[in-house]
Amino acid sequence: MKTLTYAEENYLKAIYHISEAGKKGVSTNDIAAAMQTKPASVSDMLRKLSNKKVIEYRKYYGVHITEEGKKYALQTIRKHRLWEVFLVEKLHFTWDEVHEVADELEHIKSAILIQRLDEYLGYPKFDPHGDPIPDEYGDVKARPRLPLSEIEINGTGQIVAVKDSSAAFLRYLDKVGAYIGARIKVLDKVEFDGSVEILVDNKKKIFMSREVAGNVLVMV
């Protein structure tokens, strides 16, 4: 069991997320953008992470996360998402308020704390944004999901996650009446601008632009 610093955990988490999205080598620039830092700082860190064998690093050719690195990344993600559940379900945070706080809480080291928290929350499988919570071995239950924009007319499903979980986007969703867990039906799709009309929970009709619908993930 290696000990990673906060910064190392954050970089590893970012690298994991980027490689999950793209499925190939992750570039220094992408990491710098995700971490809101400079490429030079990223190069420094990649050397450190490589020494700790949590990534494979070939200069100028981007990085791949190792199996061991994935394990650490998933532990951090597990902690982050469990704390998000806690904040929303127990402390009544709204789902757009939890991110920053969970980003701090995810680094608390105690293993027993996370085990007890998990138990206390009733072993949740998904966080408030609909993202799956890895179990203590790093296994994730993936849901089959599609962007709302790709569901055909009269297709139904349940909103299970969002791609862009920025506070602004989440607030916007709440405002128009969409939320994780909402049952939806696509009533109409406008050809020329790609916007969709959907029915939420069989009672509320709302419109969404192609941009928004592309960021809302639905389990069909």
Add this chain to the structure above:
Amino acid sequence: MKTLTYAEENYLKAIYHISEAGKKGVSTNDIAAAMQTKPASVSDMLRKLSNKKVIEYRKYYGVHITEEGKKYALQTIRKHRLWEVFLVEKLHFTWDEVHEVADELEHIKSAILIQRLDEYLGYPKFDPHGDPIPDEYGDVKARPRLPLSEIEINGTGQIVAVKDSSAAFLRYLDKVGAYIGARIKVLDKVEFDGSVEILVDNKKKIFMSREVAGNVLVMV
């Protein structure tokens, strides 16, 4: 609102605790002992804390915490103790397991988090060790308390706190049948070694050495 680093918060908390106990200037050596670090490191930190005006520092003559410093120290103590209540009451930690974890949790920055946690816990006034929880303005409800060793024969009271809250000491107390909140009566005091015989909750007779009894605080 200044931002203090984790290390600065920890030093300030230690300085506050030591000055509360002794009521006068706090020495570099005392701080080094409390922080498990070297005097040279303490000197470094005192310069930094002095620059931030949270302590008054005269070289070679120890430090005094300022009013502003006290405010920050009490905030950290408030967070520490609220998290301890959470760990014991919600996650069923025993009172000797909470210290290390709370030492990490106390540095989480979100003010709204602490406010909501306080509410969720029902605005507790004392932590699991019986120590008072400062309110959001730093006000503490102090309980009048005496070491158990100084209570006279037939005197009664309630265990409200311990001076030495080390895990070993707390486990020992639990083992002999003492705990925070226990109602006690002093049955006998042995002259030559200072040990005491006490009755816990009107049903269990236990013995305590002078050392142990001196570390158990009783509200009379």
Add this chain to the structure above:
DNA sequence: AGATAAGTTTAGGTATAACTAAATATTAAT
């Protein structure tokens, strides 16, 4: 292919927070 652009790394510097060893100040003891 050679020039330019884009991406990445290195070199050198800053701040935090620790350390050891040496120097200095204060306090206690004869």
Add this chain to the structure above:
DNA sequence: ATTAATATTTAGTTATACCTAAACTTATCT
């Protein structure tokens, strides 16, 4: 009032994690 003991500070070093500026590598364009 010196000396000795204790306490404290300074100087110099290390490690993390960031930065800017310059150098270098790879990719792209004509």
